[in-house]
Amino acid sequence: MRFPRGADPFGQRIYSLCSKSFRKEELCKMSDFISANLPYLLAGISTGGQYALIAIGYTMVYGILRLINFAHGDVFMVAGLVMVYVSAAFGPYVAIPVVIISTMVLGFAIERVAYKPLRSAPRMSVMISAIGVSYLLQNCALYFTGGLPQVYPAIPFLAKSVTIFGATTKLVTLITPVLTIVLVVVLMLLINHTKMGMAMRAVSKDFETSQLMGIKINSVISTTFVIGCFLAAIGSLLYFSNYTSVIPTSGGMPGLKAFVAAVFGGIGSIPGAVIGAFIIGICENLMKGLGLTAFSDAFTFVLLIVILVVKPTGIFGEKATDKV
């Protein structure tokens, strides 16, 4: 990556770091740089982890149904709102399991109501249905919240402050990447070593053949949605802990970015989605660190278009050839 020289001190530092004459000052500067930008880097890793949890939902659904589930970001937002309302009534620790379960139920219901009837319809119809669900969820959220931002409850142990390398941050920032990686490893084990996982892989390879082989397509698809929503619920707990409030449209942007991450890593590939999400999370926060906040969202999409043009299958994607 190259930064314009002279536009900002950071760019010059990078440039001088790259030059061969490494002097002591430079090293000092580097440590300066790290401590100055560490909060952004940490935030980036943390956001990346949150995106990864959402991105897995996209990538798994796409792998199986070849559908961009536009409603996934809104499911994530609904999880945030449920947390707001339930924890207001019963406290955060009761709310967490309620959020997770209700999000899973929501995902299951969306699949059954909005996607299952369109199994044999053209892909565009299913995508439109997904957009419709997204519109519905947003409007419902608007109705219930009255359009006012809902203050997200602080989950005490996540909101604790910690200091590392002189940078102060919330504990959630540190927990996120660890939790993400643990969850991904568990998910990979599930997919590679259980019968359901095998069925999922089979369905994503060839929908019709696996149906003929007696795999219960509908239960596989439902499981995929439920897993995706479970991870999105965890993601929402972590994500919104970093922000103060939830609004009906707050699912849109993280959802899109997570999808970009999934495409970036090669859609259908879980490790790809995770790596893509971390890259996007970190880049986005470093952009903020550089003072280019206005472009941190746009940058993600630039990245998307570059990857689509250069390698449409993403980093880990498999190449598919159309049969004529």
Add this chain to the structure above:
Amino acid sequence: MTNTLVKKNNTGKYIAIICLALVYILAILLDNFLPATSFTLMLIPVLQKGAIYALLCVSMNLLNGFTGLFSLGQAGFMLIGGYVYAAITIPAAQHDSVYQYFDSAIRFSIPEILSNVIGKGPGTIVGVIISLIIAGLIAALFAFLIGFPVLRLKSDYLAIATLGFAEIIRAVFQWEGLGAITNGSNQLRKYVTLSGMELNFGSFTLELGTLFLFVIVTVCVALVVLLINSSYGRALKAIRDDEIAAEAMGISLFKHKMISFIISSFFAGVGGALLAMFQTTIQANAFKSAMTYEILLMVVIGGIGSISGSCIASFLYIALSEWILRFLDEGSLFGLISVPFFRDGFRKVVFSVVIMIIVLFFSKGIMGDKEISFKGIGGLLTRLKNKKKKTAPAAEAVSEEGEANE
């Protein structure tokens, strides 16, 4: 269209012309002569906004319905069109008050320049038309540049890439660095709006806002209809039906997709500019992907692949959401019974449920891929007139815009 042997039957044409004339007369009456009641005060903006969305839906339908390209970049092109229009029609004297924090780079106003040449009224109108065309052309130019990388992508990748482009455009237009043109993240205002469309006859002023809008929309939609019924339109439909067969029959996929993309974006740009005229202010932040989704849903309601469907659906959608279903938000049924869950936002919930029902159970929408045919109506009338004579069944649709405008 397909039937080359159909006898020349001009009844359809006459009916279309009569309908259009009636609509135009209604537009003039509404603006000038009808008393301003609460009814007309609601009706005028609904008709105006409906017409604008009709154009936007038609331009999206050209891509999604007729070319089979699932593009979600509409809001981006509308944004470009709206901003370009606003920037070149703000009167020169107003620049400093609009661009409060920036040094405005554009110091001229096309309608103003023309006003000086051919008089205030006609000058403004011609100037606005030119500005609209420029707005469309610049949106089309962007489409051309964006088309190179994205049009080679397959369906859903194309959707997400165009969506991404719309977001990039939105960010760029809010960027301080372009503030001299875009006014940063602040709104643009004081440009020529629909109410600026007027002609002075001595002491009498003829308001032409609604008429102007209707004429522009009719012309644009008619152009799209002409395109669709031409050889190129057939090629686009061939691409939609089967890309591989189209390519094997010598239709260059990239070239034709590009043509469709550019033309669609041109009209999206014009539509965006009209929307700016209607709203009287414009701000980049409002052009979110939700706007594209809304237009897409209108297209679906009208029927993907039907121009008349798109027109009907947009009027219906706007009328319902802005007017008829208002009561759902206002807490009472017909002002009589108060319903506790009727409060702000309930209208939209009902609306989205209805949309989901249409998407799931009536996926063909109002019109499917059929068109309202004036020729058909004409044929029907002829048949009613002389029942003895056997008339050949009239073939498919031709221009039918007037119908949808009602």
Add this chain to the structure above:
Amino acid sequence: MSNVLHVENVTMQFGGVVAVNNLSLDIPEGKIVALIGPNGAGKTTAFNCITGVYQPTSGLVEFMGKPMVRSTPKGKMKKQYKGQNKELYSSQSVIDPNPDHITKLGIARTFQNIRLWKSMTVFENVLIAKHMRAKQNVFSAIFRANAKEEKRMREETMALLQEQGLDKFKDELATSLPYGLQRRLEIARALATNPKLLLLDEPAAGMNPQETQELAEFIKQIRDKYNLTIFLIEHHMDLVMKISDYIYVIDFGSKIAEGVPEEIQNNQRVIDAYLGVADDDE
């Protein structure tokens, strides 16, 4: 005698699978040449390499003496080709192997699994194939500036449909036709592009013996009428033996035999590889 199509050592790989292996063939002008082989032998893939749908991994395809050289992706073929035949390459006489471009130069094809445009009528299906050669741009098309051209296209289409005996169905949806007529419509559509070389991918698939008989006559007829060269893939041996001037046999992507029908009928390798299998098959 000049060759319309010259294929030299073409190999097509999909990952580890070699679908076509070192295939070479020549198609002389005005002849009917058949490509036969068991299911999955790579016949359709060979067609796709010729029509530009696939880009061969290696090898050369020449149409009317002009080589097809791909400029994308990454100029792989171009570079390879440039190294071998520098002087040829510089002489502007190469074909960019995009399917639409190849069709424009005069190769038309039909598909194994019929690919008609579903939402359109029989008439429109043929009319669209005329679009490629229409002398009009978008603007003249929108503003109807060139009504003569449109009229000419319609008349030619009508004439073609009449010749093919499809005129009575012209306003019906293409997919509502019976199977045999759909195949015939696909051929009519291919003819509408004014080809020099017509590739037919299993034109007799799904036809009964009598229809196959008619098809044989029909193929000969169109060859003579439109001065075509015909290259076809077919499983019906009687059809192939009856109309072909020359036959190529491939199995597992490689050519195992070639010759006139009598030679092929008596070729032991062909009998082993193909005819035995075909008996179970048909």
